[in-house]
Structure formats: structure tokens, C-alpha cells
Amino acid sequence: MPQPSFQTLTQACSAEWRAYCQHSFVQQLADGSLPKESFQHYLKQDYLFLIHFSRAWALAIYKSRSLAEMRAALDSLKTIMDVELGLHVGYCQAWGIAEDALETLPEARATTAYTRYVLDTGLRGDLLDLHVALAPCIIGYGVIAKWVEAQPGFDASSNPYASWAAMYAGEDYQKAMNAELTWLDGRLAHISDQRLAELARIFAEASRLEADFWQMGLDLAA
């Protein structure tokens, strides 16, 4: 058998991975038919998601076994808190969502489920468990944005969600995603079959919870 890699995880969980990456939210986003209210609901919950995502990177510092790993996790934490959260607030404003509405937002169940699953997986496991729980988020969005832009029904000049896809399909994000892929491939290369099975379960569960996050947007679910 070849060495396990990130691709081994997507192959082991191909149904969950595809259900997430090609969810009807994503398909409607690609052809521009996604209701604006669904996208706004998603954006609001994504603000809460990003806060817990920051906590997950803080946990990654704690779970690190070397200074180099601690510094890498700190860099990710600082990027999310100092850059991405601010950009998200600005993006929400452009979609008519005021900052004070974000601060008093009730957390939807799908947001709670996904973010706490990631944090619990990191708490009970090691740094690799935590990264695998975060992989559908970090790698999935890069894959999804490229998929969206490649759809025959996608028209960047008229699609209201084109800027969302451009952000994750752009060079900066694709570079960050590839760095995470390289990190994961390095860690996965030498693990046992039993460890691979454990990690595949985590990857499948996190992908399923990401798909539920899209569904929450479509359903405007609380």
C-alpha cells in the first residue's frame, strides 16, 4: 500500500467529502440561485464559527510538542483574529449585516455541534487529531471555491457570490491551503492502519458537520 496522505482520508470518506463539497448550498452558490437570506444566515453564523476556530488554533498552541509548532499555530491564530475576523465583519456589512447584530447573535445548533466537535477532538487527542478535524474547513473551502469557479453555470460578472469564491480560490488562500496539505501529508505518511482508521472517522465526522453547516444556511435553521 502507498503511504497514507490527505488523499487517503478523502478516499476513505468519499461519500461524506462529496456531500460536503458538492452540497446544494454550494451548487446554488455556483449558479447564483442561492437565496440571499440563506447566504446572510450563513455569514452570521460563520462569524461565531470563526471565533471558535480561533479557540481551536489556541488549543493547537497548547497541544504542540515543539516551539516551531507553537509558533506556526500562533501565526494561524493571529491571522484569524487580527485579519480574517475583521475582513468577515466588513464582508457582513457589505451584505447588510451590522456589527452589533453579530455581537448579540444566538448560536445555531449546527454551529455549536461543529465547533465543539472540533474542540473536543483536539482536547482528547493530539495535534494531528486536531488538524484532521480542521481539515474539511481549511482544505475543503479551497477545493469548494475552485469547484464553484469551474462550474459551467458560474458567471463571475453576474454571480452575487463571485467575491466569496474568489477569496478562497485566490492565490493567497490556495497557498495557505497547500501549506496545510503539506503538513498533513508529512504527518500522515508514517502512521499505522489503526491510527489511519481513527483519523478517517474524525475526518468523516467533521465533513458531515460541515455539510450540516451548509444545510443550516439553506434552512435558515436556528
Ligand SMILES: Cc1ncc(C[n+]2csc(CCO)c2C)c(N)n1
Ligand atoms: C463553516 C466554515 N467552514 C470553513 C470555513 C473556512 N475557513 C474558516 S477560517 C479559514 C482560514 C483558515 O486559516 C477558513 C478557510 C468557514 N469560513 N466556515
